[in-house]
Amino acid sequence: MKSQTAVAMNRATRNAVVKTGRSGPTGSHTIVCDREVPGLENVSLSTVVTSDEEIIAERAMYFDCQGQRDGHAAGGLNSAAESFLFAEEYTADGFDTFLLLQNPNSKSINVNVNYTVDPAYGGPHANTHNVPANIRRTVRVDDGLAKAAFGMTLSADGEFTAERAMYFDYGTSSNGNRIAGGHDACGASGAATAWWFAEGYTGW
Numbered sequence: 514m515k516s517q518t519a520v521a522m523n524r525a526t527r528n529a530v531v532k533t534g535r536s537g538p539t540g541s542h543t544i545v546c547d548r549e550v551p552g553l554e555n556v557s558l559s560t561v562v563t564s565d566e567e568i569i570a571e572r573a574m575y576f577d578c579q580g581q582r583d584g585h586a587a588g589g590l591n592s593a594a595e596s597f598l599f600a601e602e603y604t605a606d607g608f609d610t611f612l613l614l615q616n617p618n619s620k621s622i623n624v625n626v627n628y629t630v631d632p633a634y635g636g637p638h639a640n641t642h643n644v645p646a647n648i649r650r651t652v653r654v655d656d657g658l659a660k661a662a663f664g665m666t667l668s669a670d671g672e673f674t675a676e677r678a679m680y681f682d683y684g685t686s687s688n689g690n691r692i693a694g695g696h697d698a699c700g701a702s703g704a705a706t707a708w709w710f711a712e713g714y715t716g717w
Contacts, residue, residue: 536568559615559649559674562589575694581682583694590699593672595616597700599666603660604661605634607683612652612665613676616644620669634661644673667700675700 532550536542545554562570575584593615601608618620621643628638638658644650667675676699683692 527580557649557651559613560589561617568647574697578680581680581693581695585678585697587676587699590674590702593674594702595670595672596668597675597702598667598704599675599677599698599700600664601662602654602677603662603679603682604655604658604664605662608679608681610654611678611680612642612654612667613649613678614642614644614652615649615674616646616671617673618671619646620671622669622673624667624669624673624675627668628658628661629664629665629666631660631662635665638663649680 530550530552532544532546534542534544544688546558547555560572570589571586572589573584573586574641576582602662609642609662613623624642624644626640626642630638631635640657640659642650642652676697678688678695680695680696685691
C-alpha cells in the first residue's frame, strides 16, 4: 500500500505552502524544497509532515556559508508540546547556537527559555520570545548569552516545537584539517531515567 503524505511548510513571515507526495511499500520519497516548491528558493521555514499511513520523516540540510561546508539532519518530533529540554549548547570559541521555534497554533505564544549555565561561565539566565501564529522564529542565542556553555529548559503558554542548531569553526586538527561544520537536535519533551545511543566515534 502506498502512503499519501502532506507536507506543510511554514515560512518565517508568510502563510504555509503545502506539498504532497506518495511513497510505495518500503520506499522513500525526497522533497528538495528549494528546487521543487515555488517560493521556497531562499527562505527560512519549518515543516509539518502528515500521512495516511505510518511513516518516518527526517530533515537534512546542506550548507556552504562563510567558508563552512557541511550538513546536518534531524528526525522529526511526533508531536508539539508545551515544554522541551536541551542538554548541550555552547557560544564560545568559534561556536554559534541558534534556537529554532515553530508555533503551529492559530494564536501567538510566548516561549520562556531558562538557561542552565555551567558555573565556569556564569550564573542562570532567562528570556522570553514571542512567536506569532503559524510562524517559525530563529533566535541567535549568542546575542543574549555569549561565551557560555549551558543547557536550556523551554516552556510556553501553548504547544510548539523546538530545535537547537550549532555551527562551529574550531580551528584546525593536529594534521592540519579545518574543523568546521554544524549539527542539530530536536528538544526532548521530558527527562527520563534511560537513553540509548546507537553510534559514537572518538577517532579522526
